Amino acid sequence: MAIDRKAQIFSTARSMFSERGYQATTVRDIARELNMQAGSLYAHIESKEDVLWQIVDQAAGQFLTAIEPIVEGDRSNVEKLRAMVRAHVGVVAGNGGNAAIFLHEWKFLSEARRESVAFRRNRYEGFYRRVIEEGITSGEFAHADPKMAALMVLSIMNWMPQWYNPGGPLSAQEIADRFSELILRGLMAETGF
Amino acid sequence: MAIDRKAQIFSTARSMFSERGYQATTVRDIARELNMQAGSLYAHIESKEDVLWQIVDQAAGQFLTAIEPIVEGDRSNVEKLRAMVRAHVGVVAGNGGNAAIFLHEWKFLSEARRESVAFRRNRYEGFYRRVIEEGITSGEFAHADPKMAALMVLSIMNWMPQWYNPGGPLSAQEIADRFSELILRGLMAETGF
DNA sequence: GGTAACCTAACAAGCGTTTGTTTCTACAGG
């Protein structure tokens, strides 16, 4: 046992950061959970902020790579959006708290790293806006404010880590379906779906 | 000038808590902003946590009193929901950061105070669920998962403090209208509105 | 016997808070 200590440290940090927050988690908290001394962590990690960075960086990548191929595909915009929602929910449900950290703890990164996160976040949001805009142009969606519509869709997504519980009654798939239902019905030109 | 120092302290704490977070804001930060010494604050406040509590407590009250009379009224559920969204947006837009603190910093309160917040939060969410449920029963809204629908409506509301900027292009009224449009269209039984 | 993992101990800095004292202002009595 105790094979890859580094992975254990990151896993512990992940769950603590996501439920108490980065600032409220001390290096000694993480060490205690692993039955070791605070200083001993530094044989495996570079700094506390670096641990946060790697978690946030990884999450940003997960979201982008989950969505990009869908946007570049050639389905209808309705189907693209449905698939994007499903992909997003899948990432939140499947990464053990990475998503919550990505959304709420990035402010504690250094300036340069914060910018890197902001860049990818804008890119992500842009994908949603683009699909909605194209759906309006094609007549699939009602004529509306696409910037605001994308913001609302992302709001629903972004709040999910706050209440999602892997042991809850609904599977990730079911949650994604409920999301898509209200979102698509709200956006579509006609209620024919 | 410098009439009510206590109010100044709370105002400064409010804006600092809402943009950097409670833990990331030190008592010395607040003092420096007001050109005074950290210790001097304690002539006006009881503790740092007490400042947070008063802000959160106030925000919780604002949200509840803005919404309760609407729920108890006798309009249609569609109109109730529209009014609730408008009222909520009004509170977020008009209280200079209280809302963001209420939503994100309550975890740093003591156990007892955290419970008091949770109680009122549940009450608030219950109002939304109730209006949606009654709207389904009355046939105004499509048959759907009311718990999940309420959660989605609240997600849109709760994320608002993260992006809302008083100097932005849209007025609070316009934001509320955009919200209601997508939400009601997504919920309604027929697209006849 | 070398190497990795860990511990003990300490560090400098920062935290929220308390203390004792000073400064300023307002107002009463003589």
Next chain:
DNA sequence: CCTGTAGAAACAAACGCTTGTTAGGTTACC
């Protein structure tokens, strides 16, 4: 018109404690 006094507000300094991090020594295994 002075003077004395009370109160509030702020200051400087320190309190005990926690923070992230580092250094050096000890153990266990190939």
